[in-house]
Amino acid sequence: MTSAPSAAPEAAPLQHAHGPGSPVPVQTRSERFASASHADFPPVTGRELEWRLTPVARISDLLDGALDGAPFPATVSPAEGVRVEWVARDDARIGSAGLAEERAAANAWSTTEQALVITLTAEEAVTVTVDRTAPDATPRAAHTIITAAPNARGTVILDHRGPARLTENVEIIAEQGSDLTVVSLQEWDDEAVHLSSHFGRVERDARLKHVVVSLGGAIVRVNPSVHLAGDGADGQLLGLYFADAGQHLEQRVYVHHIAPHTVSRVTYKGALNGEGARTVWVGDVLIGRNATGTDSYEQNRNLVLSDGTRADSIPNLEIETGEIAGAGHASATGRFDDEQLFYLRSRGIDEQEARRLVVLGFLLEVVQKIGDADLEARLLGLLEDELAAVEVV
């Protein structure tokens, strides 16, 4: 393997003319430069719009270095109506939902030797868990494609553990009439670094529920883009994160309403505790000029549990048509609500338990929207562990 990225695949449907160095500044979110080739992106300085809130000095191996492009370990739980295969990089499905928009994603794109393709075909809802445990801290690349065939239903949980240094792309396609839930659960070891770009395409009357849960890892940056491409497509984007001391958890969410009568809801909630706990949420919503009758709402809420933390929360809304049903956004970052604590304590619940309930409740509001009882119970357990590890004051 060499540090030079190999040739890009042919399929590049979202490639655009306004590249870096173009005299026209990028105005609209959909016009952001995209390419499968690492060499098309200039070196990252940390001043770029998409990198300025990320500790880029600590991820130079993933931005610029040689990556191991062999298949990233993945153990897929067997289920009826689910096809699992590893395909070569010239497979036509690669690039069908999106294309890398920054250097680390392009580095992964051009290095990955094979893509893991998971296809749900059954109308009977299934749950597939993909255990992705990194064996060591070798910088690696990965490419995953998750597809729900027309009218198929199911949930795919990408479960991440170990000391990874991973940059990857995940393509998600919800075909016509399908109902797909994709969960990316980051339970990485403390020192892990994970940069992940998700590209979702939701077709006519299909529904994609996309969930990002980031709890472990030193630097975790999961950026989901979802294109609501067909009439009546529905995108629910949920996120949950808990940053402890020194952790950097970032998520840049982008919802593109392309077709009419599409609906999106973006709800990300996070808690920060400890010196240097750091979170970033950027939420871009673009309602295209053909996307009449759309309904969108995005919100991010952060609960600050101690001094020494920083949460960035940046909602952006672009609307290119006047004929929409609704569009709104909200962002709030704050400490405990004293009135909530008073209410609980006035019912005999002691202060520590009341704080625990408020934090847990704050985060569980997102968990409750996932709609998978087993996963919800598991996430509750993980959040209880997070809370047990910190003295909430």
Added chain:
Amino acid sequence: MSTLEIRDLHVSIETDQGVKPILRGVNLTISSGETHAIMGPNGSGKSTLAYTIAGHPRYTVDSGTITLDGEDVLEMSIDERARAGLFLAMQYPVEIPGVTVSNFLRTAKTAIDGEAPALRSWIKELKGSMEALRMDASFGERNVNEGFSGGEKKRHEIVQLELLKPKIAVLDETDSGLDVDALKIVSEGVNRVKENTGLGVLLITHYTRILRYIQPDFVHVFVDGRVAEEGGPELAERLENEGYDRYLTGSTVG
């Protein structure tokens, strides 16, 4: 038999304009089985009294005492007061996202009793109380007060009153925002708890309407941070006819 005694209570709050005295020497004694109505115009300090008894941090006790069966309530934390047997039904119960009603009620019951309730009898008790207050069983899975109407919030307060079985309860404008049907349901709930547990009630209200359904033994007229007049139920009737005007000769608390 329990007694809540309030003696010469002076309470102030911090405002942008400095410290502002609200209560100016309140004396009250409430015993088990008794219902005391506290009536008064807006700004007379009624809610301040309620929140001071419950221990809300916004209010500073400058002097005076509150005791429950001789124990110093002012020395207790908010949750210790609740565990000692005090309860405040709030005028504006807050929403608690992500905490379901059933989880909240079980956690509170466990805290008050010092042990988790036996599952079967607890479920039965919960179901019975919710039914009696015309709350659908589905409320158990909803988040505390989230999306509840004004009336649902008040009924939820009375469910808590019934399940937590305090010795003395303060009902802070429980009648506000209720239509007549909801007022009857809530009042019946309070009367049922009184009958079953010998609860002592401090009923704070601006209007006499709720007193048709919950009969007071004593009526205290609250003006300018202290009790201006005391009497039996007949005093409420007089207030119904005459209003608070004759008490409002001097300055009032804003």
